[in-house]
Amino acid sequence: MAAKRILMLVGDFVEDYEAMVPFQMLVMVGHRVDSVCPDKKAGDSVKTAVHDFEGDQTYTEKPGHNFAINYDFDSVNVADYDGLVIPGGRAPEYLRLNARVVEIVQEFNNAKKPIASVCHGPQLLVTAGVLQGKTCTAYPAVKPDVEAAGASWCNVSETFSNACVSDNIVTAPAWPAHPEWMRKFLEMLGSKLEA
Numbered sequence: 001m002a003a004k005r006i007l008m009l010v011g012d013f014v015e016d017y018e019a020m021v022p023f024q025m026l027v028m029v030g031h032r033v034d035s036v037c038p039d040k041k042a043g044d045s046v047k048t049a050v051h052d053f054e055g056d057q058t059y060t061e062k063p064g065h066n067f068a069i070n071y072d073f074d075s076v077n078v079a080d081y082d083g084l085v086i087p088g089g090r091a092p093e094y095l096r097l098n099a100r101v102v103e104i105v106q107e108f109n110n111a112k113k114p115i116a117s118v119c120h121g122p123q124l125l126v127t128a129g130v131l132q133g134k135t136c137t138a139y140p141a142v143k144p145d146v147e148a149a150g151a152s153w154c155n156v157s158e159t160f161s162n163a164c165v166s167d168n169i170v171t172a173p174a175w176p177a178h179p180e181w182m183r184k185f186l187e188m189l190g191s192k193l194e195a
Helices: 017-028 091-095 099-110 124-130 140-148 173-187
Strands: 005-009 034-037 045-052 058-067 083-088 115-118 165-166 169-172
Touching: 005 017, 005 099, 017 034, 017 045, 017 058, 017 083, 017 115, 058 115, 083 099, 083 124, 083 173, 091 124, 099 115, 099 124, 115 124, 115 173, 124 140, 124 169, 169 173
Parallel strands: 005 034, 005 083, 083 115, 115 169
Antiparallel strands: 045 058, 165 169
């Protein structure tokens, strides 16, 4: 399997599991993952938040860990990458206000490169205008945004454990979907996995 280079867009209060676990999974199979954040450079970090589902009307939020930034945001050239990962949490709601972040998402989509987005990550897909005519899932509270962006809602399961593929984009509702979400992303990248 040829190693791929993956870009991961994060920011403060990105969801802990949705940044750390995919990062580790992708590195484990031999890919290089560059984690970037606007206004940060390699050696910096972002704070994360742990979201859990404990029977309340919405998720609960607890302090997470610091997640390392290992590449300079200002040096990102989409042509250097094979795929994009957009974790959820609270980061996407303000990252979408950054024009360069939106351009990066659009450039990946225009090049038909694989994009994996989970939970609130599709907020960036909505702002980038890349969901028109696609099928997408996300954390349920993002459903109105997804549909307003011209996508069909993919109701994968009530357990949040499945993922939805539409063209070059794979989406999932939350971190319990990591096995299926990352499996489908790796397949899109051309990575061969043993059953």
